[in-house]
Amino acid sequence: MPRPGPAREADLRVLRDDGHLATALGRLTGDALPPLLPTVTGAAVTLVLLLAGLGEVSGITLFAPAAVLLLSGVAAGHPHDGRFDWMAPPVLRATEYLYLLALGHQAGVPGPLVYVLLTTVALHHGDVVHRTRWAAGPPAWVMRAMLGWDGRMLLVAAGGMLGWLPFTYGLLAGYLTVLLVWETTTSWLATPVTTAGEPPRNGWGGVASTPQT
Template sequence: MPAADSPVPGQEIDLRVLRDDGHLGTALGRLAGSALPPLLPTATGALVTLVLILAGLGELSGITLFAPAAVLLLSGAASGHPHDGRFDWMAPPVLRGTEYLYLLALGHQAGVPGPLVFVLLTAVALHHGDVVYRTRWGAGPPDWAMRARLGWDGRMLLVAAGGMLGWLPFTYGLLAGYLTVLLVWETTTSWLATPVTMAAEPPRNGWGGVDASTT
């Protein structure tokens, strides 16, 4: 049996799970099939997002707030690719970093309270860490939990909509609270549903004590 502190031997990790695509990105991936390689559109979307961040996301208004998420959706069209290329492993971390930078820069430049931005980023990072850990052990999160997390595209579009309506602090707080409750609920139910393996009790002597080892 594998050691208790090591991943399952020979377990291959599906990088598409680590992408954390939402409903829209997954739908685009189904339409495009496996024809579009993942790294090029992901890197392109990340570069455009970085340029907009440096230009000042806080100065954007209206529909222009959706520009980073809209451009990054090019990567969603590659979600159906098997991610078996030499550099395809880079797509998930690039998506993660782009989402973090977008949420951090938009919140900071638009005047969202720092603690609220921190809580949202922490909730998103914990969800990502949960997916990585479970996938490493060959037991990915349930499908309903992955859908409920909205995906990087859903979260970015929701925040952009909040900024367009002038409800950015409320949107950050609502999304942070939702993701935190979802994480606690899903983790708790998963632990309760996991069978518990009882360790064998050590031998005891006639007085009820544990016999000392003689070896």
């Protein structure tokens, strides 16, 4: 069975890793809004809100995911075929990582717990990029189950509002880790083993001899 070839053009909307809410907003607006400007604006607003609440978990800090969702989510339905639209997914990645790191630090979440959550999310993003390059995008159910950047950020913000931030980080990290390991393992087990490159066998199962030249 031949290996799949690399995809000629990756669908950047898959690399965005949008969750349910961002996808719904994108459907409402369609392709009317180019993605780069609102995504960069959302990242800038997040940075400002994090700096405004520096050193503490405040309402203004926890508002950041909603602001990013409203600014960047509305462009989720755009085909991302512009010259610089490829920059939108990396900006979203950086925004999510910054928010999870800064909020965990401000709330006193144990460092190893923050590291595990960030590592799991980064591994998920790396897996999506690798699969997309080989024209074998991740299953739709996995993308939905991973909650998307908007779902993860909003869940952490909700945990902060309830005063359960360390618990939320631990719960989210555990859930994403189990899901990622389970899906990766089942995908590997379901991959057919190719016999290309193996030496030819004779009728008794041994390696067939080749004529000398």
